[in-house]
Amino acid sequence: MDDTIETRIPPTCPEPIAQILHRAWDHDLAGLKALLSQSGRASVQEPTTGETPLHAAIRACAGQGEGESESSAKPVVQELFLSGAIWNDVDGNGETPGCVAARLGLRALYAQCVDAGARAEMLFGLLDEYEELESQDGGEEEEEEEGAGQDAAGEEANGAGEPMDEDIEVVVDNTRAFVPPRPAGADDPDVKSEAYLRSELTYSDGKLVDSSLNGVMMAWETSIMRASVAALLPDLAPGRRILNIGFGMGIIDGMFAETRPSRHHVIEAHPAVLDHINNAPECKFGKAWEASGPSKGAYKVHAGKWQEVMPKLLEKGETYDAIYFDTFGEDYGQLRMFFTEYVPGLLEDNGIFSFFNGLGADRQVCYDVYAKVVEMHLSDAGMDVDWQVLDVDMKGLEEEGKGEWQGVKRRYWTLDKYRLPVCTLMG
């Protein structure tokens, strides 16, 4: 990677942009401040390299490690964020400022990027909620007026009115999450819940894929499932009441079943998965399994979306010692709704809730930002979270289209550490 100033801010760079980038690069705080008075300045981009002032301030520390240079960059980075710089803008190398900081080993600057990212994502979440409320409440006229105000707020949050589609997209899918550094205009539609639930699925070679070859579940995740079971059921004690959302390949349900629970409920929505459960000879969760429970209804696959099944379980007064959530094709808002609206009512006082944590998992900085976001939202929902950090064996997972990813459209996991959330009710 060429991190030199000559390459990143070439002589062809338009003068007003070059001035800002040079001051950021030189960590000239006073000079930079003077140029940031106009909206949008903190997030200008060099037209050919995509360098932003954040990239420049961080990259200037290349080769110097943590120390004096990093210290002089800190107030500059802080000032840029205060002036609306965008934490997840990517440069021509596909790197966000946080990615550059991580690659150069600049931990303090990386932490600043993660904090700023979490703040921005929390704010966007609030704006989305506000928008939802508005569309529920308001008449057309009111909506239009308020919408205009909101755009202004959105611009401020985003940093100086740059169009959002210049950022990478953060966390589309709450489980096998994508954070694709997609080129603008790429015709690669996101997997969305309704489309997914209508799509055809294929079970083969240690994986479950949909008709567009998106990996719904893959056998390499078995070690993550095993660790999740161990976290949810300390000592793997028998006789626990378990609820699992999303059957997939039945990997985690197989492990749950081995512990001889007193109650084992599964919620699954996809017709092809339900067909697999009921008819595939190798699947042991069909009717015979249901009938083998210690009492009627103790072992059960609830067919349907959790959004429809959960209210019924709540109404019936069901409670569980362990709840696991791992769906596909749903956005983060659904996971948040699940743990905010349902987990507190269905989890026993000493129970444990966990979920497949693929939030932002194809980019370290997004993974770290979303760990913070989800932690704050869990706390909002009355839950504490402990993170267990697991090593992920990356053999066969290193390259798009190769090894485990052969026949799978997108490499949705790129990290060698998995953060396993262990959530408990507060107090």
Ligand SMILES: C[S@@+](CC[C@H](N)C(=O)[O-])C[C@H]1O[C@@H](n2cnc3c(N)ncnc32)[C@H](O)[C@@H]1O
């Ligand atoms: C990633 S897989 C689960 C993998 C599972 N943990 C395992 O160990 O094999 C996700 C599953 O969630 C199901 N699913 C997706 N959306 C759902 C919803 N809204 N309600 C219930 N199940 C859903 C999918 O059909 C799929 O079977």
